Amino acid sequence: MTDTRSRVLIAGSRTFADYPLLCATLDRLLAGRGPVAVVSGGAGGADRLGERYAAARGLAVERYVPDWDAHGRAAGPIRNREMVAGCALAVFFWDGQSPGTADAIARARKAGVPVEVVRYADPAPPPGTPAPPARAVPQATPVAPPAPPTGGPPPPPAPRLLDRVRDALRVRHYAIRTERAYTDWVRRFVLYHDKRHPDGMGAAEVTAFLTHLAVEGEVSASTQNQAFSALLFLYRHVLGAEPGKIAGVVRAARRRAEPVVLTRPEVTAVLRKMPDPYRLMCELMFGSGLRLMEVLRLRVKDIDLDRAEITVRMGKGGKDRRTVLAEAVRPRMLLQLDEVRRVHELDLAAGRGRVWLPEALARKLPGAAAEYKWQWVFPSGRLSIDPRSGEERRHHAHESSLSRAVTGAVAAAGLSKRATSHAFRHSFATHLLEAKYDIRVIQELLGHANVETTMIYTHVLNKGGRGVQSPLDAE
Structure with missing residues (x-):
């Protein structure tokens, strides 16, 4: 006889302990769905509470336990792939950080399974437990509205600010390095203004923060510009608002350093x-x-x-x-x-x-x-x-x-120049110019959008304004 039960995955972070929230959420989502079989990953927290819910409602349970002996550290992702297959719905109770739950969510969405993610904050420690060290991420979670008087389930808590920033960046396919940089700038912006939520701040606060970076932080112009770009992204793509006209910012000094170039014997x-x-x-x-x-x-x-x-x-x-x-x-x-x-x-x-x-x-x-x-x-x-x-x-x-x-090789070779890995690229361009290759060819090989960027390497050849002979060298 064909099994007509809908397979519903109930999983999430191991720290989840709010059984009433789980029951209210699942009662709402499963109402009118018909026969259901609960799929569980067999872990503590949300998985275990999902099995408890199934037992209380008389539902069948399919448990998928990772085979650590056979697959090692890959057992978790393999288990996630197997248990999302064929599910009619996947419900996750996620703290926003658990990588295992994040993997299961991604696999369910990739498999075309409808996904419901309930975000929650970590539970408060028992009385007398020492406070954990302060987290780098500011706790900017908005307060959820009260439950409606009809006795319906309370809405899930809204995602935290930095989670919203990450989601907006990922939807737009930003690089992981950009994601880390932007979320860090948003965090620093919030902390600088005593953990005020950006919804209540605007152009004046952005100006004050950027000026602080230049005057007290003494950051470079490129670093200040990156912070500015991160805050513009926050307001335009996360909060859906314009911060207002940004004016009066003290700009960091822009300094163009001469590239360090190595001779062929130095490179060798x-x-x-x-x-x-x-x-x-x-x-x-x-x-x-x-x-x-x-x-x-x-x-x-x-x-x-x-x-x-x-x-x-x-x-x-x-x-x-x-x-x-x-x-x-x-x-x-x-x-x-x-x-x-x-x-x-x-x-x-x-x-x-x-x-x-x-x-x-x-x-x-x-x-x-x-x-x-x-x-x-x-x-x-x-x-x-x-x-x-x-x-x-x-x-x-x-x-x-x-x-x-x-760094170690430069020191071991006894070079007095402050050479980094980028000095090899500088040397590539300079030696090609010395060999009389066309600067447009060098521009293409380097991937410069503007030939003026490539022109900085002409300093080694004594071109332009510096192509003069010192009076001390004159006969």
């Missing part, structure tokens, strides 16, 4: 002090003109050894471009690609091996994430949890590890 001395894969990374910056993050975000398919070419995807400004691949790096690149394949095959054997892909591409090509050609050229040595999906995967190497390697 630094590279000799670097182990692989960091040496190969720096050779790509010096030999191909790549930025630090462009190197780290390279995928196997972006390397064309036959054409001696690199394709840079989503560079600065979201643009793609092609640049040269030096013949000198071919042997080390082949060894690195062999290492990538070895690590990827081990990950696949362990039930992992799915690399991060942009959301639209992941939907269009669901199997691409596990293919070798989409893997990072410089994968991290450890697995990590995706902050958005909660899925465990291998990301690319972290920028801080490369920066530390460059």
Whole structure:
């Protein structure tokens, strides 16, 4: 006989303990639905209360317990994928932070399952419990309105301000680095004004905060502009309002520093002090003109050894471009690609091996994430949890590890210049100019939108106003 029961997933964070709220929410959502079977992840908190609700209402329970022995840390995401399949509804009681619940929510939505998310605040600790350290995120949750007199269920609490900011950024497909930066600026803005909600603030408060950054914080002009962009995003796309005319802001001084350029002997001395894969990374910056993050975000398919070419995807400004691949790096690149394949095959054997892909591409090509050609050229040595999906995967190497390697190699080589990883890119452009390549060609290889940006490298060639001979050198 065919089972006609609707499968309803009830899950959420382990800290959820509000059984009356769960009952009221589920009674409202399941009214008139007919026979129901409750699907549970078998964890504490919301999952356990969902099973209690099912027992009280005489409903069947399907429990999906993660197999940690077989799948290790990937067991949770695998369990989530299996239990959302075929559900008619998924109800989550989420604290806004649990990565496991975030992963289950994302998988349910991807599977086309109708999703109801009930946000809640962590419960207060029992009397006598020491207060936890202050959280960096300001608690700006609006107070929920009282329950209607008809005795209906209370509405779920409104999401916190920073959660709303994150949601707005993700809907617009902003990068994770931008998301972290913008939410941090909103947090600092709220804390600067004694935790007042931005709904009650406007142009005057924005002006005061930006002026504080320049005068007391002594931030750079680019940092101040980023803070301004974050606050404009908050008001326009989260609060749905204009802050008003921003005037009278004390602007941070804009200083254009001369790029640090290394000679060929200096580059060689630094590279000799670097182990692989960091040496190969720096050779790509010096030999191909790549930025630090462009190197780290390279995928196997972006390397064309036959054409001696690199394709840079989503560079600065979201643009793609092609640049040269030096013949000198071919042997080390082949060894690195062999290492990538070895690590990827081990990950696949362990039930992992799915690399991060942009959301639209992941939907269009669901199997691409596990293919070798989409893997990072410089994968991290450890697995990590995706902050958005909660899925465990291998990301690319972290920028801080490369920066530390460059700093150490520069010191070991005895250079007196304050050279960072970006000095290799500066040197790429300068040496091409010295070799008489057309500046428009160099502009294209570097990915500059404006040729004036490329012109800063002419300082090494003594072009323009500085192309003069000192009187002391005159015969």
